[in-house]
Amino acid sequence: RLSKNFKHHYSNTILPLGDDCASYSASSSKNQLVSTDALVENIHFKLSTISAEQLGKKSIAVNISDIVAMGGTPTRILITLGISKKISSSFLDQLYKGIHKTCELYDIELFGGDTVSSPNCFFINVTIIGETKSGKLFTRKGAKKGDLIFTTGTLGDSSLGLNIQSGKKWKCSAKSKKYLLKKHLTPIPRLKESQLLVRSTCKINSMIDISDGLVQDLHHICKQSGT
């Protein structure tokens, strides 16, 4: 609603805001992708249930997911930290340890940021930049009637992990609980799978990062594709 008055688009804009990322062409062979996501204490996480290192990893992973959901490769990140009084320097060291590990794993360059005070709650905002080859951008728009639907991973794990973390009763072994919690706390972006699809001869019409759940996110694809 708030963005409805913004009608200015550059001629090299490939995809305006409204998908997992927006994209523009900076050369004839490559598209640039950008996306931004914030995690706020007591809204998206509680410091009592996630470690600083896990939070660092997760904050980058959810942003990587937005890039790979469009067939892109993540390249650079900018990090804003809103630091409240109770945050210790060892917490920040551990947070950056997690960020660093994830960046190393996915070949991402730390490219900027801002560190500010925040009166009450800690927050972290990550802007991620990535790229795709021209013509290899998979959006929410392209789906056609009759398309087959594929998913990666085992859907629902993270949601169950959240339930377990919130103390909701769920009958399963301690081992399963640990597994589901890990799926919630340290999600794995599907870079390998995405790059395999980009290189494959499969005719892919549309892709999306599932975060709300299969049904809701499939609805996003259907709505934006007009199917």
Added chain:
Amino acid sequence: RLSKNFKHHYSNTILPLGDDCASYSASSSKNQLVSTDALVENIHFKLSTISAEQLGKKSIAVNISDIVAMGGTPTRILITLGISKKISSSFLDQLYKGIHKTCELYDIELFGGDTVSSPNCFFINVTIIGETKSGKLFTRKGAKKGDLIFTTGTLGDSSLGLNIQSGKKWKCSAKSKKYLLKKHLTPIPRLKESQLLVRSTCKINSMIDISDGLVQDLHHICKQSGT
């Protein structure tokens, strides 16, 4: 300190983090610039002393300043809003009115964002993207002994405006007070001046966005230039 372990740089990185912006080359003729800045309620502004529209304008203006400080032209922004309970929808409308006006004035495309809840304080994080022609990037590094120093605008106005806003006594006319307050609340990024310098035949070695004050920011140039 926190970023010291991050040593991965892509070969097309022109300028890593540490200046007003970081920069990478996405084509042979142009460099991409990126920067991010956050404004947090009760740290950077008080809702009792700045209007929503002014805040919207200022949040974009301070980011534009980072781009033009390097000789760049701003092109796109991504906005994250952390919305606390007391923020009304009319406040958001006014905020976006200010953002929209500034974007129109400087030809900037709204290119993405995230809207999240924030338990106590409102915050706004802006990531800005811009570009320069290759070879036309002015950093904090290039200064040489004997360089002449030029500034734009009248230094100290914004600082005096902040003093007046904070209720500190300052003998001046009501008209001057209004003028100084405006300089503090709605800063003007120096796009025209920057583009004039880029196109000129002046030999420019270094540029910086003054925010801490002339002496402190000149110190940044000296330190990074080794002069």
